[in-house]
Amino acid sequence: MSRQLEDLDRIDRQILRILQRAGRLPNVELARRVNLSPTPCLERVKRLEREGFIRDYVALLDPLKVHAGLVVYIQVTLTDTATSALEAFNEHVSSLEEVQECHMVAGGFDYLIKIRIKDMLGYRRFLGEKLASIPGVRETHTYVVIQEVKTDTAVAVPDPEPKAKGKR
Amino acid sequence: MSRQLEDLDRIDRQILRILQRAGRLPNVELARRVNLSPTPCLERVKRLEREGFIRDYVALLDPLKVHAGLVVYIQVTLTDTATSALEAFNEHVSSLEEVQECHMVAGGFDYLIKIRIKDMLGYRRFLGEKLASIPGVRETHTYVVIQEVKTDTAVAVPDPEPKAKGKR
């Protein structure tokens, strides 16, 4: 019923690659680029949305211009690692607007959090007023980002295998 | 000439918040939500784009469906920390499609890299074939993500200060 990545032909993958970089590209222009007429192209896009390959469309802002130019990673270790404690922590962290990402990791500490704030004062406020007030936080370790070398929301979409009895 | 965040009124900020979550929202609908007619609303959006508050629009894919469900963070330490060596490393890393983010950090190690791959095999391949082949890599440390608690591309846009001699 719902297709796998393997079921997508070359054109579907092209569409995904293009829309990852230009989400507002008019359908007529998208169609031109993948050598289709607008109708089947739109049909493909809609289908990719319906099947969940495309999750949603967003505008990306310039972090510097909205006072979120400073990126800080924070390692967090909890005192209690019972499931309920973890879930409570998940809830708390997810509600903090400064937190862009939060991952539970294996290999040394429990969580890795990425936050965006304006400056060091913003970081201090976050740590003191927000993170520290979450119960069960045993230890934090801070990594301040000096330079953002690469930031990309796009993921690689592999080319289709030229199957023996392949599609089209 | 180019406005600062402080120069944006309540409506501009509303627009930014909405478009961060629904980048393809039709202008007529956006106008309705911020209580404007389509014309001035579109003018504001275009202006925000022109001034660089809105960087671009993208489609977000479901990582699981495109074989990029596994997130791994890698700490990397270089042998040589001269500027030229750092720049060379930056170039190399940026060209790797698995790398979603790469930051130079202070506080213990040199780089923190976030990659997205299909599975552990993909990780091994990345480490062995891609990262290890970059010259100057002294040491790497891996953090495998067990659970993605939060992932958000939106940043917080603060409310405007109700200035004394305020705008409008």
Next chain:
DNA sequence: AGAGATTTCGCACATAATCCGGTTTTTTAT
């Protein structure tokens, strides 16, 4: 080779984006 299914195309229609002129509101200066 031929029947059936899928995909494609082109045209018609609906919706949204864009342009233009005039009006109102806000700002600036006296």
Next chain:
DNA sequence: ATAAAAAACCGGATTATGTGCGAAATCTCT
């Protein structure tokens, strides 16, 4: 405070884009 100037807003007309439908073309399978 009042008047002039500037900026922002609105409504309707025009253009472009998105969307629905039937026909043609392509591909699949026996």
